[in-house]
Amino acid sequence: MEGASPTASNRISQHVVDLRAKARSAAAATRDWLFSHQHADGHWCAELEGDSILQSEYILLLAWLGKERTEIAKRCAEQLLKQQEPSGAWTQFPGAPIDVGSSVKAYFALKLTGHDPAADYMIRARNVILEAGGADKVNSFTRFYLAMLGQIPFDLCPAVPPEMILLPNWSPINIYRMSSWSRTIFVPLAIVWAHRPTRDIAEDVSIRELFINEPKDWPELRCPGIEKPRGLFSWDRFFRTADSGLKLLEKYKLRPLRKRALRLSEQWLLDRCEQSDGPGAIFPPILWGAIALMTLGYSAESPEVRYMLDHLERLAIDEGPATRLQPCKSPVWDTSISLRALAAAGSGLSQPQTCRGVEWLLSKEVRVPGDWTNNVDCEPGGWFFEYENAFYPDNDDTSMGIMALVDQLAAANISLELHPGDTLANTSVVVGGRGIAEQLAGPSAALMEQAAAATRRGIAWMTAMQNHDGGWGAFDKNNDAEFLCHVPFADHNAMIDPSTPDLSARVIESFGRLGVTIDSPGKVGDVVRKAVAYIRANQMSDGSWFGRWGVNYIYGTWQCLVGLRAVGVPADDPAIEQGKLWLLAHQQACGGWGESCMTYEDPSLRGQGSPTASQTAWAMLGLIAAGGANLPQVVRGAQYLMDTQRPDGAWDEVEFTGTGFPRVFYLKYHYYPIYFPLLALAEWNRATARS
Secondary structure, three states: OOOOOHHHHHHHHHHHHHHHHHHHHHHHHHHHHHHHOOOOOOOOOOOEEOOOHHHHHHHHHHHHOOOOOOHHHHHHHHHHHHHOOOOOOOEOOOOOOEOHHHHHHHHHHHHHOOOOOOOHHHHHHHHHHHHOOOHHHOOHHHHHHHHHOOOOOHHHOOOOOHHHHHOOOOOOOOHHHOOHHHHHHHHHHHHHHHHOOOOOOOHHHOOHHHOOOOHHHOOOOOOOOOOOOOOOOOHHHHHHHHHHHHHHHHHOOOOOOHHHHHHHHHHHHHHOOOOEOOHHHOHHHHHHHHHHHHHOOOOOOOHHHHHHHHHHHOOEEEEOOEEEEOOOOOHHHHHHHHHHHHHHOOOOOOOHHHHHHHHHHHHOOOOOOOHHHHOOOOOOOOEOOOOOEOOOOEHHHHHHHHHHHHHHHHHOOEEEEEEOOOOHHHOEEEEEEOOHHHHOOOHHHHHHHHHHHHHHHHHHHHHHOOOOOOOOOOOOOOEOOHHHHHOHHHHHOOOOEOOOHHHHHHHHHHHHHOOOOOOOOHHHHHHHHHHHHHHHHOOOOOOOOOOOOEOOHHHHHHHHHHHHHHOOOOOOOHHHHHHHHHHHHOOOOOOOEOOOHHHHOOHHHOOOOOOEHHHHHHHHHHHHHOOOOOOHHHHHHHHHHHHHOOOOOOOOOOOOOEEEEOOOEEEEEOOHHHHHHHHHHHHHHHHHHHO
């Protein structure tokens, strides 16, 4: 406010005071909305929306089973019609350009379920697909579906040899060098590739009309963003030569280790169904797992296959005449952030609803070893994303879960603090605060101790999971073998799980919430200092940070500002100042912030897009952390949220602001425009009250 007249300053101050009162009312309405949508056992879980491929691929599975004209298949087809763009295309998110693979699968699914190819919407789809390059340009996953339904030979799919499971961990190439999500798809898909199960379908439902060239002349498969390399020696050439060699061995049945590899693959797949909502607890490996088991001789009604199919059905949501599927469910994530937002708004453990939420969250802590133990020696701890996924806890949910516990206790004037030691063994989480015995007694006291123990294990686990570059990936440690991105199968753009600045900043934010700073001694202090160096090194030249798990630079910049400040990086640090200026420069005239998923394709568009409640909240939270709560721009952001709030306390948001695989698959978290605006308004109210 420097330079403003006293009268102007008074007007501004009074405006902020009035706005704070409105913000409290807005937050109260959202708090009530969240409580009204809480499940009886204490958790929250919103719809997690993906694009049309979920319906299309489910129909293609049903077609392979001979069930393409069933009621569920027809209902999924109705959803595909709802998702079709006016141009005739299907896209990765609303307003995006055509995605050829999605469009080919949707068109095929509609034909299989009985839709007339002469219908106007089918003609539009056919025309736009051909204009975009035809079925020739589909990715590896789509090729597998086409091969299974007799549209192309299996030889045109990339080699996925089951013998890979025999390679030891020390081998430069083995299944544990892949990201966890690729690994859980690779194993069942390798079984499918080995058996090549095909169902011949009637000619009148084939999609040869979408082929521009003969399949043998289709272009090479390649990861998005990786151009065909020049020169004699390259990883690209190596893997393509290997692909040809493996197919030649397959042709002449030179596969002495095949039976052993398939036996191990089968057991690996079944093992990962234990304590899980299906292998990996996400749609693709569950679907391919069902197909893999049936190719191995399991009947469709066997308990093992029924388990897979039941978990797919649990992802379905019926609405009117249509059914849509979710890629997975997000209860741990939704519950953790809801608890954080409610704590910021003043709803702590003194309220039975939040107490039940904390109890539920603690019940989901991972206490068994998973895939991460292949290169990490640590006591199990942390949280996963879904209802059950014990093999795959992740750093994002673990850090968010810890902060939910810390914030809920803090709302009851109880602190969890990390007391660093020279080693993790003598690092401890202690409970502090005044009046604990009076505030929390009996079961609540036990809950507090459980929270402290779970926090200690989570911090120890994340510390052990830190990558050599100082950052964190999601599920694995040092999962950064970039050469694997040249494998033809890697065209889903998610073959590895390297460090990302947004996730790394969230991890150190959780450390900071426990009192750890860049000045802390011992092992934990070293972990934070190394992470801060990584985040600094990955700041963009314009001051922003890339967001791997949310869209996109607004998400990354918010999280990096909050994470750096949480561990004691001062507000006047150049990195903080540059990030703050970038956010301020990208506020829109309405007072909100927005950014499109197109920024993954074209980074020059960063910070641009339709304003959304979730992205406005992220920008506000970043600016508040950077010391800008009283800036006029942040006040305008708060005003924007209040102006766009619905009477019931929620916000509307059609945009996709979550990221699955950049450039390939995006997500719409239906609670993002609920708990993030609540968190932002509550934090803004607290910050301005202190100033």
